[in-house]
Each structure stands twice: as structure tokens, then as C-alpha cells.
Amino acid sequence: MPRHPDADLAQVLTVAQTRAAEAALIAAGTGEDALMQIAGHGAGEYVRRIAAGRVVTVLCGPGNNGGDGYVIAQHLAAHGNAVKVLAAMEPATQAAWNARNLFTGHVVGPEGATEGGDVLVDCLFGSGLTRPLTHETLALLQQQAAKHRHVIAIDLPSGVESDSGVALNPGLPHNDLTVSLGAWKHAHFAMPACASMGALRLVDIGLGAVPGAARILERPRMVAPAPDAHKYRRGLLGIVVGDMPGAAIMAAEAAQRAGAGYVRLLAQDLGWRAGNPVPPELVVTLGGVDDPRMAALLVGPGLGRGDAARALLADVLAQGRPTVIDADALMLLGPDLALPPIAVLTPHEGEMAALEHAFGSAGTGLRRERALVLAALSRAVVVLKGPDTVIAAPDGRLVVGPRASSWLSVAGTGDVLAGTIASRLAVHPDPVQAAGEGLWLHGRAAALAGAAFTASGLAHAIRDAMATAIAV
Numbered sequence: 001m002p003r004h005p006d007a008d009l010a011q012v013l014t015v016a017q018t019r020a021a022e023a024a025l026i027a028a029g030t031g032e033d034a035l036m037q038i039a040g041h042g043a044g045e046y047v048r049r050i051a052a053g054r055v056v057t058v059l060c061g062p063g064n065n066g067g068d069g070y071v072i073a074q075h076l077a078a079h080g081n082a083v084k085v086l087a088a089m090e091p092a093t094q095a096a097w098n099a100r101n102l103f104t105g106h107v108v109g110p111e112g113a114t115e116g117g118d119v120l121v122d123c124l125f126g127s128g129l130t131r132p133l134t135h136e137t138l139a140l141l142q143q144q145a146a147k148h149r150h151v152i153a154i155d156l157p158s159g160v161e162s163d164s165g166v167a168l169n170p171g172l173p174h175n176d177l178t179v180s181l182g183a184w185k186h187a188h189f190a191m192p193a194c195a196s197m198g199a200l201r202l203v204d205i206g207l208g209a210v211p212g213a214a215r216i217l218e219r220p221r222m223v224a225p226a227p228d229a230h231k232y233r234r235g236l237l238g239i240v241v242g243d244m245p246g247a248a249i250m251a252a253e254a255a256q257r258a259g260a261g262y263v264r265l266l267a268q269d270l271g272w273r274a275g276n277p278v279p280p281e282l283v284v285t286l287g288g289v290d291d292p293r294m295a296a297l298l299v300g301p302g303l304g305r306g307d308a309a310r311a312l313l314a315d316v317l318a319q320g321r322p323t324v325i326d327a328d329a330l331m332l333l334g335p336d337l338a339l340p341p342i343a344v345l346t347p348h349e350g351e352m353a354a355l356e357h358a359f360g361s362a363g364t365g366l367r368r369e370r371a372l373v374l375a376a377l378s379r380a381v382v383v384l385k386g387p388d389t390v391i392a393a394p395d396g397r398l399v400v401g402p403r404a405s406s407w408l409s410v411a412g413t414g415d416v417l418a419g420t421i422a423s424r425l426a427v428h429p430d431p432v433q434a435a436g437e438g439l440w441l442h443g444r445a446a447a448l449a450g451a452a453f454t455a456s457g458l459a460h461a462i463r464d465a466m467a468t469a470i471a472v
Contacts, residue, residue, distance in 0.1 A: 040071020412455025
């Protein structure tokens with residue numbers, strides 16, 4: 001589909017933001033009916049390609065999402081597809097009625113829902129739904145999904161709350177494809193809803209940029225080192241070794257492949273080396289957190305939580321250098337430990353709760369809201385990890401990560417992420433950019449590593465992920 005020159009296809013909008021953006025487009029001269037035609041034809045083309053001439057059933061609801069369904073059906077019919085329209089309810093908006101009147105095929109009500117088909121298109125309810133589907137509507141959706149080989153949701157699967165990703169009903173069908181209209185919605189990337197959406201596609205209807213909108217994590221555009229580069233100019237990263245050296249080594253394995261020119265393990269003693277082989281290209285030094293050449297520091301993986309670990313963390317933070325703080329270090333933070341001006345916190349849910357307690361946050365609300373509150377309180381970039389990772393900045397910027405590979409649910413992958421982000425922070429001092437680059441490389445490496453990988457395999461795949469992000 002052609003891209004509208006003024007559209008912003010990377011933004012992730014709330015329902016209120018979407019409505020405001022659509023209203024602005026209508027006020028600028030694009031009528032509501034015309035907007036529905038653009039959306040429906042765009043979505044219809046995705047359906048047509050997947051259907052490949054097979055029978056399609058379009059399940060229409062009463063609102064404008066149902067109106068989109070009538071446009072989709074007409075688009076399919078015009079291209080020779082066998083299409084049936086099943087109207088769960090009569091149209092309740094003028095635009096939906098207009099779209100129905102333009103459909104030249106046959107429309108049946110719920111009583112006609114007897115046959116199955118190849119592809120079901122769910123146009124019952126879109127992004128405005130905030131209450132559960134009625135028992136009758138849910139039963140109709142479930143029955144039709146069971147009678148079709150493939151299910152495609154338009155805008156959002158019916159029964160999903162757009163802003164939160166909450167499933168408003170139990171037992172909602174799994175979708176093979178979800179086609180968003182105009183802009184991405186938070187539910188497309190938030191658990192639990194995102195797990196049942198299948199592949200995601202976006203139809204451009206020309207929505208302009210919305211101030212303050214979240215953004216989807218996009219592939220970074222990184223460049224090869226300059227012709228006169230050397231290891232220090234490319235970034236010296238120090239990774240602190242604590243009670244469990246293996247975690248720091250794993251982080252370093254990833255960091256070496258994510259762009260930093262020089263990665264060092266900063267140890268307090270060398271007794272641990274006998275039981276923890278270190279790759280020959282990885283330098284180990286005694287101390288060194290105060291080396292003025294350090295572009296960035298990573299502290300936390302395998303650090304420990306005792307008094308010695310806390311003292312070491314305090315020493316690292318006191319250097320005032322760009323720092324990634326992960327794992328055990330997150331559990332040791334408190335009001336008496338001032339963060340450096342450039343800091344990235346990388347908590348999972350358990351560590352997030354500890355940080356919220358330490359910084360006086362209530363710890364309530366959606367994941368993205370909690371991350372933004374903690375970022376503001378700590379004045380650090382927060383990477384709240386999970387299958388629906390978000391990156392929050394102190395100034396209110398929010399980056400939403402795409403659904404991650406479930407194979408990442410293995411020990412050590414968090415160390416790989418921390419090392420990758422820290423490596424990017426050593427290359428340049430922008431913490432939001434570094435967090436985004438690291439998260440993207442981590443997800444791409446997981447895709448390249450395939451199934452049942454180990455953390456070590458993931459760390460080695462960072463190099464191949466880098467190759468796909470470097471501008472030629």
C-alpha cells in the first residue's frame with residue numbers, strides 16, 4: 001500500500017489519541033466515509049492476498065469496525081473472491097450504514113451462520129471496546145472461528161481492550177493475522193492480548209504525528225567504524241565482576257559483538273578464573289572502574305547482594321560515567337546511592353517492584369505507566385523487561401518493543417541484553433538510543449538463533465544481528 005507522505009507509521013496510540021488524529025484528518029478535508037474506504041481497501045488487500053481465491057467470511061459488528069468489514073467484503077468481491085458477510089448486528093453509525101449500502105453482495109444475520117469457510121475476517125469491534133462481549137456475540141465469534149481455517153482480525157481482535165491489552169472475555173480465538181488501521185495500538189504489543197494476534201500488519205490512512213505518542217521499536221541504522229577508528233575511540237566498556245563471574249562473562253560475550261571497541265572485565269581478585277574460563281580476547285583487570293578512558297560501565301550481572309557488593313556498586317556509581325545497572329545491582333539501589341547523569345536500569349518484574357519501593361513509586365497502573373513513573377523518579381532510562389518490553393525515559397518518551405521470542409525465557413538472556421545495551425552506550429552516550437539498539441539486537445539475535453538456544457548461543461548471534469542493522 002502506498003505510504004501517505006504525512007503519516008507517522010512508527011507511533012503507538014491510545015484510543016483517545018487515535019480518535020483525535022482521525023478527527024484532525026477529517027477536519028482537514030478527508031470525510032469519514034472516505035477514510036473508511038481507505039482503511040477497508042487497505043485491509044481488504046491483505047485479506048485478498050492471504051485468501052488467494054478461497055472463500056472468505058466477513059463478520060461485521062454495529063460500529064465503524066463493522067463498516068470497515070463491508071468495505072473489505074466489497075473489495076474482495078470486486079477482485080473475484082467468494083465472500084460472505086455475516087452481520088452480528090445492524091449498523092449503528094451512519095458511516096457503517098453507508099458502507100453496507102455500497103456492498104453489492106448478500107448479507108445474512110446470526111441465524112444464517114451455518115456454514116464455515118477458509119478465512120474468517122473479524123470486524124465485530126475495534127479499538128474502542130471497553131466492556132466484554134455479550135454471551136451471544138462471543139459464542140458467535142467462537143463458533144465462526146472454529147468453522148474457518150484462518151482468522152484475521154481487523155484493527156484489534158474483538159474482545160480486546162486497546163489501551164491495556166487485556167482480554168475482556170475468556171476464550172477469545174487465536175488470530176493468524178491482525179491488521180491495524182491507521183496506527184499501532186498499545187494492545188498490539190502488550191500481554192496478554194499480543195500473544196494471540198498472530199502476524200501484525202499496518203494500513204496507512206494518513207494519520208499525522210501525535211505529540212507525546214509512544215513509538216514502536218524500529219530497526220536501528222548503525223554505521224561501521226570510521227576509517228581511522230581505534231579500540232578506545234569505538235568505546236571502552238568496563239563490566240564489573242562480582243560473586244558469580246559467569247554472568248559478567250556472558251554479558252561481555254554479548255558486548256564484544258555489539259559494537260564496543262574494547263571490553264574489559266573489572267575484577268576485585270583473580271581467584272575465580274580457575275573455574276570460569278575467559279575467552280582469550282577478553283581482557284581482565286584488577287579494579288579499573290576509575291579508568292578515565294571508560295566510556296561506559298555495566299554493573300549487576302552476578303554482582304551479589306552483600307555488603308561488599310553494595311560498596312562496589314557505590315564505587316561504580318560515584319564515577320559518574322554512563323552506566324547500565326542490571327540484576328543484583330537493581331536490588332541494592334536506594335535513596336543513598338545517587339545515580340550517574342546517564343543511567344539505564346534494566347529490571348524484570350521482581351526487580352521493578354524493588355525499585356518502585358526504593359524510589360517511592362506506588363507501583364500501580366499499566367506496565368508502560370509504571371516504567372514512565374520510575375524513569376521520572378530515578379531520572380534514568382528504564383527498560384522494563386518481559387515478553388512486552390518497554391523503554392521509558394525521564395522526559396516522558398516511551399518506546400514499545402515488539403513481541404519477543406518465547407525462547408528467550410531461558411537463564412542468562414538478561415545478562416546478554418545488559419551487555420548489548422552497555423556496549424551500545426559505550427559507542428555513544430544517548431541512553432534511550434542505546435537501550436533501543438540493544439533491545440532490537442537482542443530480539444533479532446533470538447530470531448536468528450532459532451529454537452532452544454542457550455544464553456551463550458544468543459550472545460554469539462548478536463554479531464549476526466549487528467550485520468542486519470549496519471547501513472551499507
